[in-house]
Amino acid sequence: MKVITITQLNRYVKTLLEGDRNVAAVYIGGEISNFTNHYKSGHLYMSLKDENALVRAVMFRGAASKLTFTPENGMKVIVKARVSLYEKDGSYQLYIDAMQPDGVGSLQIAFEQLKKKLAAEGLFDEARKRPLPRYPRTVGVITSPTGAAVRDILNVLGRRYPLAKVLFAPVLVQGDGAPPQIVDAIARVAAIPDVDVIIVGRGGGSLEELWAFNDERVARAVAGCPVPIISAVGHETDFTICDFASDLRAPTPSAAAELAVPDAAALMRTLSTVKDRSEQLCRRALEREQHRLKMLGDKRCLRSPLFYVEERQMRLDMLTRALTSSSSSQLQRAAGRLAASAAKLDALSPLKVLGRGYAIPYKERSVVKSVTDVQVGDRLAIRLCDGELACTVEET
Numbered sequence: 001m002k003v004i005t006i007t008q009l010n011r012y013v014k015t016l017l018e019g020d021r022n023v024a025a026v027y028i029g030g031e032i033s034n035f036t037n038h039y040k041s042g043h044l045y046m047s048l049k050d051e052n053a054l055v056r057a058v059m060f061r062g063a064a065s066k067l068t069f070t071p072e073n074g075m076k077v078i079v080k081a082r083v084s085l086y087e088k089d090g091s092y093q094l095y096i097d098a099m100q101p102d103g104v105g106s107l108q109i110a111f112e113q114l115k116k117k118l119a120a121e122g123l124f125d126e127a128r129k130r131p132l133p134r135y136p137r138t139v140g141v142i143t144s145p146t147g148a149a150v151r152d153i154l155n156v157l158g159r160r161y162p163l164a165k166v167l168f169a170p171v172l173v174q175g176d177g178a179p180p181q182i183v184d185a186i187a188r189v190a191a192i193p194d195v196d197v198i199i200v201g202r203g204g205g206s207l208e209e210l211w212a213f214n215d216e217r218v219a220r221a222v223a224g225c226p227v228p229i230i231s232a233v234g235h236e237t238d239f240t241i242c243d244f245a246s247d248l249r250a251p252t253p254s255a256a257a258e259l260a261v262p263d264a265a266a267l268m269r270t271l272s273t274v275k276d277r278s279e280q281l282c283r284r285a286l287e288r289e290q291h292r293l294k295m296l297g298d299k300r301c302l303r304s305p306l307f308y309v310e311e312r313q314m315r316l317d318m319l320t321r322a323l324t325s326s327s328s329s330q331l332q333r334a335a336g337r338l339a340a341s342a343a344k345l346d347a348l349s350p351l352k353v354l355g356r357g358y359a360i361p362y363k364e365r366s367v368v369k370s371v372t373d374v375q376v377g378d379r380l381a382i383r384l385c386d387g388e389l390a391c392t393v394e395e396t
Contacts, residue, residue, distance in 0.1 A: 007087065014085035017092060023083035028094065029102055030055075035073045044071060048079065048094065057081065057094035067099060069110035076102040091123070107207050111214050113239055118216070124224045124244045130228045132248060132260065136196035138165040139260050140189035149203040149253040156257035161264050167195060173202035178212035178363035183221040190227045198225065198241065199256045201232030210234050212244040222246050232256030313360060318351070359384050371396045 004012075007110050012359060016025060030048030037044055042061030057079070063084050071077065078101075081094040101109050139157060143149050150168070157166055172178040183199065189198055200222065202210070212218065213233045219361040222229050223245040231246035232253040234331035243249040300307060361368040362381040368374055382389040 004092070006090070010085060010087040010090050013092075014087060015091075018084050019083070020083075025080065025082055027078060027080055029078045031075060032071055032075045033073055035071055037070075038370055044096075046071065048077075055094055056086075056091060057096055059096040059099065063097050064098075068107055071099065071103065075109075077104050077287075105209060111207075111241070113220070114214065114216055115244065118219055118223075118241065119244065123219065128223075129247045132228050132230070133196040134262065136161075136164050136261060138167055138194040138196060139257075140167045140184045140190070140192075140195045140198035142167065142169045142171055142189060142198060142200045143202050143253070144173045147173075147203050149201060152252075152254040153199060153232075153257045156254050157261055160258060161261035163264065164261050165194070167192065172212070174205070174209045174212050179215035180219050182212065182215075182218050186221045186225050186229070190225050195227055197260050198227050198229045199232055199250075199253070199260055200229055200246070201250070201253050201256060202234070203253065204235040204238060210238060210240055212239040215241075218242055219245040230256045230260055278352075359389075 028048060030050055032046050033049055033054070034047040035044070036046065042064055044059040046057050046059075046336075048057050049055070059079075077099050079094065079096045080098040081096040083092060084095055085092045122128070141150065141153055141157075143153070146166075150170075154166060154168075157164065167189060169179040169189050170355045171185050186198065186200065200213075202213070210233055213231075219241045222231065222242055228247040230248045230250050231240070231243045232250040232255065233240045233242055236251035239249075248259060250259055280388055297303075359373075360383040362383060363374060363378060366373075368380065374380065374396065376395060378393045378395050380393060381390050382391055
């Protein structure tokens with residue numbers, strides 16, 4: 001009896017599996033579960049299952065780098081793989097060489113995944129979108145130098161608003177080299193001071209042909225551009241990540257040119273209407289002022305200004321006479337009151353008493369009212385009605 005090791009057994013079974021042409025390259029459909037992305041190595045580990053069974057699988061870095069979408073748990077896929085055995089734990093597994101979504105295309109899944117990611121970061125928020133300038137000085141145009149898109153944009157810009165300069169930056173609009181060129185062109189055009197708005201886009205095409213505008217680098221360049229950007233990719237039914245990241249989405253390149261600049265003919269009509277209205281308002285204002293000037297010119301103060309001077313002089317004379325008359329009356333009344341008061345004072349005057357033969361003795365300017373107020377030898381002044389006597393007291 002021959003005894004073999006576990007390693008020998010696993011290696012033998014692995015040789016059998018890898019030598020079986022029936023499982024050397026098989027297409028298998030299933031649902032992803034237990035998905036793990038080893039970012040350092042780049043390998044993808046998962047299980048594929050159906051309703052009744054499950055098999056482990058691995059997709060190495062070289063094959064995984066070619067995927068246009070990110071596998072997720074629950075995603076149904078179709079894989080091209082070879083069947084082999086992992087010697088270390090003795091379990092057989094699938095080694096996946098290619099993978100595509102089952103039902104929905106890989107590009108569509110990648111589109112939805114990137115859209116969800118950037119939306120979560122806020123790149124599509126309406127609050128960060130800027131209004132377009134009303135009268136741009138220079139319009140930047142980033143698109144292919146060939147094709148109908150550039151001709152349509154230039155024709156519309158020249159017809160609608162010839163005042164604006166056009167700065168054209170030719171780029172690839174499809175293929176692997178397109179995203180870096182578009183990102184570089186956005187940075188260069190936005191750095192020019194006179195550029196007020198930028199149109200980025202291309203004509204219609206399939207999802208694969210429009211894929212450059214679903215590139216994450218392009219989306220971030222559009223969202224981070226300091227100049228407002230209009231996205232005009234494909235036809236009206238085509239939507240790209242660039243459309244969501246831009247400040248404004250146009251359904252077609254021609255529509256983008258119409259949105260970027262005003263219509264010069266419409267502006268001229270508006271200016272003509274404003275001009276007519278302004279002239280009409282000026283005429284009406286002038287007529288009102290002329291009528292007002294005529295009314296002022298007909299006033300008597302302007303036709304006969306001396307009349308107003310004479311009228312004011314007459315008024316002054318009347319006021320002067322009234323003031324004189326009032327003052328004279330007040331003086332007369334005051335003189336009458338003064339005379340009456342003087343008569344009363346005169347009646348009470350002691351001089352009246354002296355006039356009837358009485359006299360008033362004073363001692364040192366004080367009235368002597370009693371003999372006890374004086375002594376012999378005092379000098380007195382005797383006031384009479386017509387003068388004073390100087391006397392000496394000889395006896396009391």
